[in-house]
Amino acid sequence: MKLDINGKTIEVPDAPSRLLLWVLRDELGLIGTKFGCGAGICGSCTVHVNGVATRACITPLSAVAGKAVRTIEGLAEAKANGEVKLHPVQQAWIDEQVPQCGWCQSGQMMQAAAFLQQTPKPNEAQIVEAMSGNYCRCGCYMRIKQAVARAAQVNIAQHDEVNA
Amino acid sequence: MSDAKSSQKRKWRVSRRGFLIGTGVLGAGLALGYGVGLPKARLQMAGMFDGGIRPSNLPVEPMQWIEITPANKVIFHLSKIEMGQGVHTALAQILAEELEAAWANIEVRHASTARGPVDANGTTGSTTVSSNYNSLRQIAATMREMLRAEAAKLLNVSAASLVAQNSMFVAGASKISYGEVVKAHVGNWELPKDKPTLKTPSEFKLIGKPAPRVDLPAKVQGETVYGLDARLPGMLYGAVAMPPTLGATLRRASVGDANDQPGVRKVVIEDGFAGVVAESRQQAQSAVNALTLVWDEGKRWQQSDVDAMLEINERELVAIQQEGNGVLPSRGVGVIEAHYSSPFAAHAQLEPQSALAEVQADRARVWVSTQMPSLARSEIAKALGMKDEQVDVIPTFIGGGFGRKYGADVGIPAARLSRAMGGKPVHVSWTRSEEFQHGYLRPPTRHILRGVLGADGRIDGLTHLQSSGEVAGAFLPAAMMTALGSDFGAWRGGRIHYAVPNRYVGTKFVKLPARTSWWRGLGLLANTFAIESFIDELAHAAKVDPLAFRLKNVGNDERGERFRKVLTAVADKAGWGRPAPAGRARGLACCIDGNAVVAQVAEVSVETGGAKPKIRVHRFVSAIDAGLVINPDGVKAQTEGAIVMGISSALLEQATLVDGRVSANNFDAYPLLTMRDTPSIETVIVPGGDQPFGVGEPPLGPVAAAIGNAVFALTGKRLRDLPLAL
Numbered sequence: 001m002k003l004d005i006n007g008k009t010i011e012v013p014d015a016p017s018r019l020l021l022w023v024l025r026d027e028l029g030l031i032g033t034k035f036g037c038g039a040g041i042c043g044s045c046t047v048h049v050n051g052v053a054t055r056a057c058i059t060p061l062s063a064v065a066g067k068a069v070r071t072i073e074g075l076a077e078a079k080a081n082g083e084v085k086l087h088p089v090q091q092a093w094i095d096e097q098v099p100q101c102g103w104c105q106s107g108q109m110m111q112a113a114a115f116l117q118q119t120p121k122p123n124e125a126q127i128v129e130a131m132s133g134n135y136c137r138c139g140c141y142m143r144i145k146q147a148v149a150r151a152a153q154v155n156i157a158q159h160d161e162v163n164a
Numbered sequence: 165m166s167d168a169k170s171s172q173k174r175k176w177r178v179s180r181r182g183f184l185i186g187t188g189v190l191g192a193g194l195a196l197g198y199g200v201g202l203p204k205a206r207l208q209m210a211g212m213f214d215g216g217i218r219p220s221n222l223p224v225e226p227m228q229w230i231e232i233t234p235a236n237k238v239i240f241h242l243s244k245i246e247m248g249q250g251v252h253t254a255l256a257q258i259l260a261e262e263l264e265a266a267w268a269n270i271e272v273r274h275a276s277t278a279r280g281p282v283d284a285n286g287t288t289g290s291t292t293v294s295s296n297y298n299s300l301r302q303i304a305a306t307m308r309e310m311l312r313a314e315a316a317k318l319l320n321v322s323a324a325s326l327v328a329q330n331s332m333f334v335a336g337a338s339k340i341s342y343g344e345v346v347k348a349h350v351g352n353w354e355l356p357k358d359k360p361t362l363k364t365p366s367e368f369k370l371i372g373k374p375a376p377r378v379d380l381p382a383k384v385q386g387e388t389v390y391g392l393d394a395r396l397p398g399m400l401y402g403a404v405a406m407p408p409t410l411g412a413t414l415r416r417a418s419v420g421d422a423n424d425q426p427g428v429r430k431v432v433i434e435d436g437f438a439g440v441v442a443e444s445r446q447q448a449q450s451a452v453n454a455l456t457l458v459w460d461e462g463k464r465w466q467q468s469d470v471d472a473m474l475e476i477n478e479r480e481l482v483a484i485q486q487e488g489n490g491v492l493p494s495r496g497v498g499v500i501e502a503h504y505s506s507p508f509a510a511h512a513q514l515e516p517q518s519a520l521a522e523v524q525a526d527r528a529r530v531w532v533s534t535q536m537p538s539l540a541r542s543e544i545a546k547a548l549g550m551k552d553e554q555v556d557v558i559p560t561f562i563g564g565g566f567g568r569k570y571g572a573d574v575g576i577p578a579a580r581l582s583r584a585m586g587g588k589p590v591h592v593s594w595t596r597s598e599e600f601q602h603g604y605l606r607p608p609t610r611h612i613l614r615g616v617l618g619a620d621g622r623i624d625g626l627t628h629l630q631s632s633g634e635v636a637g638a639f640l641p642a643a644m645m646t647a648l649g650s651d652f653g654a655w656r657g658g659r660i661h662y663a664v665p666n667r668y669v670g671t672k673f674v675k676l677p678a679r680t681s682w683w684r685g686l687g688l689l690a691n692t693f694a695i696e697s698f699i700d701e702l703a704h705a706a707k708v709d710p711l712a713f714r715l716k717n718v719g720n721d722e723r724g725e726r727f728r729k730v731l732t733a734v735a736d737k738a739g740w741g742r743p744a745p746a747g748r749a750r751g752l753a754c755c756i757d758g759n760a761v762v763a764q765v766a767e768v769s770v771e772t773g774g775a776k777p778k779i780r781v782h783r784f785v786s787a788i789d790a791g792l793v794i795n796p797d798g799v800k801a802q803t804e805g806a807i808v809m810g811i812s813s814a815l816l817e818q819a820t821l822v823d824g825r826v827s828a829n830n831f832d833a834y835p836l837l838t839m840r841d842t843p844s845i846e847t848v849i850v851p852g853g854d855q856p857f858g859v860g861e862p863p864l865g866p867v868a869a870a871i872g873n874a875v876f877a878l879t880g881k882r883l884r885d886l887p888l889a890l
C-alpha cells in the first residue's frame with residue numbers, strides 16, 4: 001500500500017494489522033517517533049494524521065491509507081540550500097531548553113504543533129489541557145508549558161504553509 | 165551506525181604527572197585522556213555518602229579523552245552517558261574553560277568500550293561532574309600549554325606572548341588555530357614540566373554561566389540515537405519468553421506453532437531460555453506467544469508476604485550511626501514514636517530496555533542503552549563465553565535511566581539470538597508490561613522514628629530504625645554485603661544530620677521476591693520522607709515553628725551553617741511565616757546528599773468533592789547549595805525534574821505484589837504525574853564552595869516530606885505512608 005509520509009509517497013507491504021509506529025521506526029527508519037507504552041497512554045509516539053495528533057502505537061496502517069502522516073522528521077523546513085529551518089515549536093523547545101533525556105519530546109512537540117495549529121492563541125489552561133496526555137518522566141512539564149506559550153507567539157500557520 | 169574504527173584498541177601509558185596519553189591516535193591530532201582512578205570499592209561507597217567521590221591521583225585507565233583535530237575541532241570522547249542530566253554540556257563547559265576552546269568547535273561523543281575508556285563507575289550517583297571537575301581542568305589546561313609551546317615555535321614568538329582564546333593563539337597581528345598547530349606538529353608531544361596554572365573562579369568565562377545543552381539540537385529534530393533506535397543493515401528482531409510469575413524458571417520449551425508464525429526466522433531454545441527471531445518486532449513478539457512453555461512457578465507471592473519480611477525487629481538491625489546513648493526505648497519517658505512506610509515503585513523511564521547485538525564467532529558488538537557500559541560488556545561477554553576484550557559495548561543516548569539502565573539487560577538475549585542467527589544483527593526491546601514485570605523496582609521501606617525533646621526546642625534524642633528491600637545488594641557480591649552488614653543504597657539519606665546528642669540509626673535489608681535495586685537517589689526519598697516528616701512532628705510537639713525548629717537543631721558546625729543558609733533562602737523565597745493564599749498551607753523539609761544541601765517548601769491545598777480528597781501542590785520552592793555550580797540552568801532543570809518525579813512518587817506511585825506478579829502492566833495501573841498536576845517550581849541556587857557537588861538526585865529527597873508536612877499544616881492530619889492519601 002501507499003503511504004504519504006512527510007509529503008513523500010512511500011510504498012510499503014500491505015498488512016493492515018501492522019502498527020504505524022513500528023512501520024515508521026523499524027521499516028522506514030524514522031526513529032524520531034518513540035515508543036513508551038504501546039497502549040495510547042503516554043504520548044511518546046504522537047504523529048500527525050491529516051494534521052490531527054495521533055498515537056502511532058495503536059494506529060493500524062489501514063487507518064492512515066490515503067491520509068497525510070507527518071512525523072518529527074517532517075516538522076522542520078528543509079530549505080533548498082540544505083539548511084534546516086526549525087518549526088517554531090522546535091525553536092521554542094531550544095529557547096526554553098526543554099528536553100532532558102529527550103525521549104518523550106518528539107511526541108510532546110507533535111502534540112504541541114497540532115494543538116497550536118487548532119488554537120493559535122491559547123491561554124495557560126488550554127495549554128495544560130492539551131499537553132496533559134503526554135508523559136515526561138524527566139519532569140520537563142514546566143518548560144514544555146513555557147515553550148508552547150512561546151511558540152504561540154510565532155505564526156505557526158505561516159511556517160506550516162511554507163513547509164507544505 | 166556502523167563504526168569501523170571501534171575495534172582499534174587505544175593504548176595508554178601513564179605519564180609522569182598521572183595523565184594518560186593515548187598512542188595509536190586515530191588520524192592526525194593530539195589526544196589526551198585522564199582517569200579518576202579505580203578507588204577501592206568501599207572507599208568509593210563511603211565517599212558517595214560523605215562528600216562525593218574525589219578523583220584519585222593515580223589513574224589506571226582513562227575516563228575520557230580529548231582530541232584536537234587538524235580541522236580545529238575538539239572531540240570529547242566521554243565514558244559518561246547523557247541521559248538527560250546534562251553532563252555532556254557541563255563537562256564540555258569545564259573543558260572549554262581551561263582549554264580556551266571555542267564553544268562551537270566542541271563535539272561530545274559517547275566512547276565505546278573498545279575505544280579506550282572503560283569506566284568502572286558508570287554514570288550513577290550524581291557524581292559525574294564532581295568526580296571529573298579537577299582532573300578535567302588539569303588536563304584541559306595541560307593540553308592548552310602543550311599547544312601553546314608548539315604554537316610559539318611555529319610563530320617564532322615567546323610562549324608567554326601568546327593569548328589563548330576561541331581555539332586559537334593570538335600574539336599581536338599573528339594568530340594560529342589549535343587545528344593548525346596540530347597539523348603542523350611532527351613527532352611526539354611532550355608534556356610540560358610544570359603543572360599548568362588553573363584559572364581562579366573570577367576568571368571563569370563559561371563555568372557558572374548558563375550554557376545551552378549540546379545535545380538539544382539533535383533531540384528536537386528526532387535525530388538522537390537511543391538504544392531502541394540502533395540500526396544496522398539486515399537487522400532482525402528478537403523477543404524472549406518471560407516468566408509468568410516472579411522467580412519462575414523454564415522447565416521445558418518446545419517450538420509449538422512458533423515456526424509457522426509470519427516472519428519467523430528462527431526459534432532459539434537453549435538451556436532455560438526460549439526466544440524467537442523474526443523480520444519485525446511485532447512478529448517476534450507475537451510468535452513468542454506461540455511457543456509451548458512449561459514453567460516451574462514456585463510460590464505465588466502476595467504483598468502480605470513482603471510486608472511480613474519488612475517488619476522491624478530491633479535485634480536484627482545493624483547500626484549505621486550511633487552517638488551518645490544510642491537507641492531510644494519504645495516506651496521511655498517523653499518518647500514520641502511514629503511509623504512510616506514507602507511502597508515498591510517503578511522507574512517508569514519511557515525508553516524500555518533496548519539493545520542491538522551483532523555477534524560473530526570471535527567478537528561481538530552491542531549497542532545498548534546503559535548507564536554502565538563496562539558492566540554491560542562483562543555481563544554480555546560472560547553470557548557468550550567470551551573475554552571482555554572480545555566484546556565492544558557502544559553506549560547510546562538513554563531515554564531515561566533513573567538507575568534502571570544498569571548493566572546489559574536485554575543486551576544479553578540480543579547477543580544470544582544474534583549468535584544463533586550466525587552473526588546477523590538482532591534487536592531486542594522490552595514492552596511496557598515486561599518493564600513493569602521483569603525489571604527491578606525501588607524497594608519498599610518501613611521506618612520507626614523515636615524522639616525525645618530537650619530544653620528550649622532542641623532535640624535530645626533521635627532514633628531511626630529502618631528496613632528496606634535491597635538496593636546495592638542486587639548488584640554487589642554477597643560476600644561484600646555480608647561484610648558491610650548493611651545496604652548503603654537502602655540507607656542513603658537515612659542517617660540523622662541534625663546535631664542531636666543521642667542519635668541512633670539501625671537498618672536491615674531484605675532480599676524480596678521481586679527484584680529491587682537502584683532508583684534515582686536510592687533510599688533518599690523514603691528515608692528523607694520518614695525523618696523530615698518526623699522532625700515536623702517533633703517541631704509541632706515542641707510548639708516551635710518548623711523552620712525555627714530546624715534552624716535550632718542543625719548544629720553550629722560548617723554543615724549546620726550551610727543548612728541554615730539554604731533553609732533561610734528557601735523560607736525567604738517561599739514567604740514562610742507569612743500567611744499562605746486562602747485554602748493553602750506550606751510545608752518545609754530538607755536534606756543533605758552527596759554534600760549538596762537542599763531545602764524545599766511545598767504549598768498545597770486539598771480538593772474535596774471527588775471520590776477521594778485530592779492533594780494538590782500549587783507551588784514548590786527549592787533551594788540548593790551544590791557547591792560550585794557549572795551550569796545554573798542545568799541545576800534548575802535537574803531540580804525541576806527531581807521535584808516532578810518526587811511529587812509523582814509522593815502522590816501517585818505504588819506497586820504491590822499480587823499472585824506472584826507486579827500489580828501493574830502498564831501506565832493505566834501505574835499513572836505518572838502530568839502537566840495538569842505539576843506546580844510552578846522555583847529554584848534558588850545558594851552559592852557554595854569551590855568544588856561542585858551532584859544535583860541529579862539531592863532535590864528529590866525532601867519532596868514527599870515537604871508535601872506531607874504541608875498537608876499536616878492544612879488539615880492537622882499526619883500522613884505517614886507513601887503515596888500520601890487523605
Ligand code: FES
Binds near residue numbers: 035036037045058
Ligand atoms: S507509545 Fe503510544 S501512547 Fe505510549
Ligand code: FES
Binds near residue numbers: 137563
Ligand atoms: S525528556 Fe525524558 S521523558 Fe521527557
